[in-house]
Amino acid sequence: MTLHLDDLRVRHLGECRHDSPLADLVADKKTSPHYVSEGDRVLLDDTVSMLDRRGMTPDQLPSFEAAGPRRKIYFDPAEVTAGIVTCGGLCPGLNDVIRGLVQELTVQYDVKRILGFRNGFRGLTAQHRHDTVDLTPDVVRDIHNSGGTILGSSRGGQDADEMVDTLVLRGVNVLFVVGGDGGMNAATNLAAAIRARGLDIAVIGVPKTIDNDLPYTDQSFGFQSAFAQAANFISSVSIEASASPDGIGIVKLMGRHSGFIACYASLARNAADIVLIPEVPFRLEGEDGLLARVERHVRDKGFVVIVVAEGAGQDVLAERGLLQGGATDASGNAKLGDIGLLLRETISAHLTEAGLSPTVRYIDPSYAIRSVTANAYDSVYCLRLAHNAVHAAMAGRTETAVVRWRRRFVHVPMPLIISHRNEVDPDGDLWMSVQEATGGLVAPSDGRKLDRPGIPGAPRQRGAGVVAG
Ligand SMILES: Nc1ncnc2c1ncn2[C@@H]1O[C@H](COP(=O)(O)OP(=O)(O)OP(=O)(O)O)[C@@H](O)[C@H]1O
Ligand SMILES: O=P(O)(O)OC[C@H]1O[C@](O)(CO)[C@@H](O)[C@@H]1O
Numbered sequence: 001m002t003l004h005l006d007d008l009r010v011r012h013l014g015e016c017r018h019d020s021p022l023a024d025l026v027a028d029k030k031t032s033p034h035y036v037s038e039g040d041r042v043l044l045d046d047t048v049s050m051l052d053r054r055g056m057t058p059d060q061l062p063s064f065e066a067a068g069p070r071r072k073i074y075f076d077p078a079e080v081t082a083g084i085v086t087c088g089g090l091c092p093g094l095n096d097v098i099r100g101l102v103q104e105l106t107v108q109y110d111v112k113r114i115l116g117f118r119n120g121f122r123g124l125t126a127q128h129r130h131d132t133v134d135l136t137p138d139v140v141r142d143i144h145n146s147g148g149t150i151l152g153s154s155r156g157g158q159d160a161d162e163m164v165d166t167l168v169l170r171g172v173n174v175l176f177v178v179g180g181d182g183g184m185n186a187a188t189n190l191a192a193a194i195r196a197r198g199l200d201i202a203v204i205g206v207p208k209t210i211d212n213d214l215p216y217t218d219q220s221f222g223f224q225s226a227f228a229q230a231a232n233f234i235s236s237v238s239i240e241a242s243a244s245p246d247g248i249g250i251v252k253l254m255g256r257h258s259g260f261i262a263c264y265a266s267l268a269r270n271a272a273d274i275v276l277i278p279e280v281p282f283r284l285e286g287e288d289g290l291l292a293r294v295e296r297h298v299r300d301k302g303f304v305v306i307v308v309a310e311g312a313g314q315d316v317l318a319e320r321g322l323l324q325g326g327a328t329d330a331s332g333n334a335k336l337g338d339i340g341l342l343l344r345e346t347i348s349a350h351l352t353e354a355g356l357s358p359t360v361r362y363i364d365p366s367y368a369i370r371s372v373t374a375n376a377y378d379s380v381y382c383l384r385l386a387h388n389a390v391h392a393a394m395a396g397r398t399e400t401a402v403v404r405w406r407r408r409f410v411h412v413p414m415p416l417i418i419s420h421r422n423e424v425d426p427d428g429d430l431w432m433s434v435q436e437a438t439g440g441l442v443a444p445s446d447g448r449k450l451d452r453p454g455i456p457g458a459p460r461q462r463g464a465g466v467v468a469g
């Protein structure tokens with residue numbers, strides 16, 4: 001999809017006429033390598049060739065509105081009641097975002113009323129709309145010291161008009177939605193229903209998901225904390241597998257359709273021999289299949305470490321009739337087949353048949369990687385996202401997600417953030433790093449062209465070159 005400048009403009013509720021309490025802070029700030037001034041924009045593209053291909057003048061180039069405090073704001077803080085809702089799967093940093101929103105609204109903008117809706121959008125239905133949490137700096141003071149979200153979360157569908165009724169009945173005119181692709185879809189529907197009713201309510205999204213499956217953001221918050229936790233399990237399995245003859249270490253990690261956690265966690269420990277992700281198909285059988293490569297690894301190295309994203313190999317499961325075709329969770333997300341179980345069973349059987357004595361060590365940390373607190377990096381990231389979400393709302397932006405793009409905080413139109421899923425590009429540099437780290441791209445010494453490997457991690461055979469991984 002070719003993006004034009006207008007596709008990247010966010011909606012404004014109206015003219016900003018109120019003096020911002022932060023006006024003095026930004027009065028004479030100019031754009032620099034460390035600041036983007038109000039009214040300036042951040043380019044979508046960041047290479048000469050990409051800019052060149054557009055053949056446009058600078059002011060025509062697709063770019064995002066800069067986030068940050070404004071000199072003038074749309075809402076009178078004395079008339080603002082803010083609402084916060086967290087939805088979908090847990091993610092490290094949710095409480096950091098809530099805490100940052102409450103602090104910034106209260107301390108910098110002197111907003112007096114902030115409602116926390118409980119258990120995701122379920123909390124905005126008629127049945128639950130009055131069961132809210134009054135959020136103050138005291139209430140949120142220490143919440144970032146525990147994982148999860150003090151508001152609770154949920155999955156499942158809710159009616160946009162019923163939820164807008166809740167906002168009207170509770171007097172909420174600024175709503176912060178902290179959610180993934182589903183949450184951003186819901187926020188888009190909410191903003192549309194608000195617009196259709198001509199209501200003056202801002203909806204600001206803070207994109208969230210450990211899967212990092214949202215586009216137009218450098219990385220989603222909590223992703224770093226989640227893959228750091230996942231890396232610990234890879235270390236454990238690597239130690240276990242290397243201590244056993246014919247050791248088979250397998251770690252299955254979260255990542256429904258995007259394999260970022262598996263890639264980054266594998267690179268973080270650099271201990272994986274084979275990494276399987278949803279974006280790169282593989283075969284089990286055959287000379288070039290996974291089973292043959294595992295056998296070669298075990299024969300060459302004595303053990304093998306396999307990192308598999310839970311969404312990998314769903315086609316292999318389907319071929320074996322092991323998928324609950326069409327099954328979904330309450331939000332409509334596909335229910336996955338257990339690729340970890342299939343790997344354990346087929347690898348054990350194959351190696352036994354090949355005369356080896358496999359010792360399988362299998363870890364599925366599952367929820368343990370997303371229920372942790374944010375690490376220092378994500379804590380800062382969450383706080384700054386929260387600050388910028390408040391600036392955006394007070395400036396009357398709506399149907400807008402606040403993200404970091406090319407290390408700048410910017411406003412992304414909600415329809416863009418849900419336009420497609422962010423996935424690992426099999427031709428991209430991240431997957432190339434995984435192939436390099438698992439010995440999948442050792443250049444063949446005889447000058448043969450490397451096939452594009454489906455499975456990195458072919459045993460390294462120095463000198464003789466290697467069949468692409
Ligand atoms: N397609 C959709 N349209 C409107 N609302 C949706 C849609 N999908 C999900 N929602 C709403 O968003 C909420 C969260 O969605 P979901 O459970 O898919 O998690 P998510 O926000 O994608 O987060 P994560 O991907 O991190 O689990 C749902 O409870 C539902 O209220
Ligand atoms: O929280 P649930 O419903 O078990 O869903 C788990 C899914 O949520 C995520 O953590 C985020 O979408 C995925 O990585 C995982 O597949």
Ligand SMILES: [Mg+2]
Binds near residue numbers: 180181209
């Ligand atoms: Mg999602």
